[in-house]
Amino acid sequence: MTVEEFGQYLSSQSPGLETSNGLYIHYIRGSISSEYSFEGEESDFSFCLFTEEESLHEFIDRYKIKNLSDLEELGYNHIWMRYLNGEADTEVMQMKFEEGPLRFRLHKMKTMIFSASLHFYDEVYVHLTLPEDFISYFFKNKSKISTAMANRYQF
Structure with missing residues (x-):
């Protein structure tokens, strides 16, 4: 073709x-x-x-x-x-943070996590690949994500 x-x-x-x-x-x-x-x-x-x-x-x-x-x-x-x-990216949305989904992208030996709407960026030096990995990231970083969510309209 x-x-x-x-x-x-x-x-x-x-x-x-x-x-x-x-x-x-x-x-x-x-x-x-x-x-x-x-x-x-x-x-x-x-x-x-x-x-x-x-x-x-x-x-x-x-x-x-x-x-x-x-x-x-x-x-x-x-x-x-x-x-x-x-x-490709994986976008994960937790329903209570519906306005700020996080995007995950593998790059070399790390996973980049970002959200343009939240002005949020993070990196973890492990490949997040399973739904459980993404969900675990949300729970482990709850305070960072909540802070970004609270400040999203200030920038």
């Missing part, structure tokens, strides 16, 4: 499509991104894996798409591999 063919197909699905395995693909003005949302066992948290906007060529290359059936098969495992390779 060429980039042009892929772009034409996505244009016919505008503004995006959902694969049979639940991956949402958004195609707007020549940029493409993907996301997969789910809730953890702990109902107070929701999770969303997503990729930033990228070119069609990068998308095809990073997801290893050769034809439309490859596209249709994309799901949780595919975007999860991109997270583990530092090419």
Whole structure:
């Protein structure tokens, strides 16, 4: 599949499509991104894996798409591999901090945690990869997150 063919197909699905395995693909003005949302066992948290906007060529290359059936098969495992390779983020929202979800991104030997809406940034020198890891981060850093939440409109 060429980039042009892929772009034409996505244009016919505008503004995006959902694969049979639940991956949402958004195609707007020549940029493409993907996301997969789910809730953890702990109902107070929701999770969303997503990729930033990228070119069609990068998308095809990073997801290893050769034809439309490859596209249709994309799901949780595919975007999860991109997270583990530092090419996607995980956004975790605790319902009581609904206005300030945290984003997690693996980078080298650490996990970066940030929220633009909270003016929050942190790093931990371990890879956070399981829903339990993200939830544990929220509980261990409750006071930092609460302070950022309380001060979010002051900056």
